[in-house]
Amino acid sequence: MIPKHQSEEPQFLRVVHxxxxxxxxxxxxxYKSRFLVKSGELLIPVAIEDxxxxxxYDKWTYLVKKSGKRxxxxxxxxxxxEQIDPFMFFRLNRRFFVNVEAIRSLCPHLKGQVSVKVxxxxxxKIVVSRKKTSLxxxxxxxxxxxxPQA
Numbered sequence: 001m002i003p004k005h006q007s008e009e010p011q012f013l014r015v016v017h018x019x020x021x022x023x024x025x026x027x028x029x030x031y032k033s034r035f036l037v038k039s040g041e042l043l044i045p046v047a048i049e050d051x052x053x054x055x056x057y058d059k060w061t062y063l064v065k066k067s068g069k070r071x072x073x074x075x076x077x078x079x080x081x082e083q084i085d086p087f088m089f090f091r092l093n094r095r096f097f098v099n100v101e102a103i104r105s106l107c108p109h110l111k112g113q114v115s116v117k118v119x120x121x122x123x124x125k126i127v128v129s130r131k132k133t134s135l136x137x138x139x140x141x142x143x144x145x146x147x148p149q150a
Contacts, residue, residue, distance in 0.1 A: 030085075031048075031083060031084055031085040032048060032083045032084060033047065033048055034046055034047045034048060035048075035051075035063060035073060037063060037071035037072075037073060038071070038072070039071065044071075046063065046065060046071070048084065048085070048088065050065050050066055050067075051063055051064070051065060051066070051099055052064050052065060052066045052098070052099055052101075052102035052118060052119065052120060053096055053097060053098040053099060053102050053118055053122070054073075054075075054077060054080055054089075054096070054097040054098075055095055055096050055097075055122065055123075056076075056077050056094070056095045056096075057095070057123075060072055061073050061074075061075055061076060061077060061080075064120065066099075066101075066102065066119075066120070067120075068120035077091065077094070077095075077097050080097055081097065084097070087100075088100060088101075090136060090139050092116055092126055092128050092132070092136070093126065093127065093128060093129065093132075095124075095126075096116075096118075096122070096126050098116070098118055098126075100139070100140060102118045102119055102120075103116060103117070103118060103140060104117040104118060104119050105117045106128075106136070106137070106140075109127055109128075111130060112130035112133060113127055113128060113129060113130050113133060114127075114128050114133050114136070115127050115128070116128060116136075
């Protein structure tokens with residue numbers, strides 16, 4: 001017979017269940033799920049899933065949606081790296097931080113580097129250093145999501 005102060009659920013299941021709840025609660029607070037972007041007088045929420053990439057041009061950072069619409073934001077790429085889930089986004093170089101779903105192809109470049117084609121198209125060629133190329137390939141296949149990015 002089970003005492004009234006205990007549930008019928010075994011203790012180890014309650015602990016695992018409690019741990020899972022706290023992990024989920026912690027993970028949902030670790031990374032941003034949306035951004036507020038300005039469009040004229042309006043502030044528009046953009047879900048992280050709708051973002052293709054972030055890019056930096058002339059000291060400005062832009063959020064580019066999968067639809068191709070571009071918004072100026074008040075964040076630096078370095079700050080975004082700490083706010084966005086590394087399973088979804090990868091810092092390609094000093095100017096681009098890309099969603100895995102936006103990558104269309106990798107093309108060999110110079111000396112072990114690759115250039116990355118994204119959708120929607122970027123205004124410039126995106127080249128990834130030799131050092132980051134191997135990590136990028138692992139990340140795309142899901143093998144290196146937890147490795148620290150150099």
